[in-house]
Amino acid sequence: MKKITLILFLLINIAFSQEQDYTNVFSNFDSIQKSSLTYHTNRLITVFNYEFVKSKKDSLREVTMTMKLDSIGKFNLIYIEKQNIDLQAFFTTLLEKIPSVEILNSNNKKAVNEFITCKFKLYPNADVSKLNAAIFEKETDTIKAIKELDIYPSFGNFKKNTNKEKSLNEFNKNITKHIQDNFIYPEYAINNNITGKTFVYFVIEKDGSVEKIIVTQAHPVLHFTGIDIISKLPKLKPGMIDGEPVRVSYGLPLTFRFK
Known part of the structure; x- marks a missing residue:
């Protein structure tokens, strides 16, 4: 029993220590909906939650932040409220890992220099496997x-x-x-x-x-x-x-x- 527990512990720690590759996460443009700014921001929030759990922070956070999608399709953090300023480096570093994306605006044209403000919660004890499935669109509990x-x-x-x-x-x-x-x-x-x-x-x-x-x-x-x-x-x-x-x-x- 101890051996099985040890193996599970090692597997969990290996999974947490591996750096997620997001290269292909934001390149699925098989529909207009999936190339929209809100769709990708929604997925980005899931990425934030996934990485937040991996960072092993121990308290629930409610975050309001503003990002800018620049001319080359990169998300940049430009504002985060004071009570979460300690997470600024966390978000900035993570956004640097997200590849450039080509997103459509409301007129179905390439979105550039657009601002996105979002409010969401980060759960320290969220289910990592469910978050991972949501990131790669393999989840069963989808938003309707x-x-x-x-x-x-x-x-x-x-x-x-x-x-x-x-x-x-x-x-x-x-x-x-x-x-x-x-x-x-x-x-x-x-x-x-x-x-x-x-x-x-x-x-x-x-x-x-x-x-x-x-x-x-x-x-x-x-x-x-x-x-x-x-x-x-x-x-x-x-x-x-x-x-x-x-x-x-x-x-x-x-x-x-x-x-």
């Missing part, structure tokens, strides 16, 4: 598009309706009201006449919580309003397929303009 669902997510005050169209309309209406109730135009943007349209993407988990908030397009100072609004969403009733809760992606534009 909202159109794939049998029952759409809903707010706690809304009784789920068997009419899918009505149910989705009600969910969209509640999201819109939440945005209107929590929208604050950034003072810096007002003072500097900054306008634009951002795109906000997030994942509704199986328990109804919201994670992996990603904001793209327009000036990065506008991104933080989107992050703040979605962070304030209440716990939702999750989407369902075949009677089981599933992870669901949802995205919407957020426009900043002066009236």
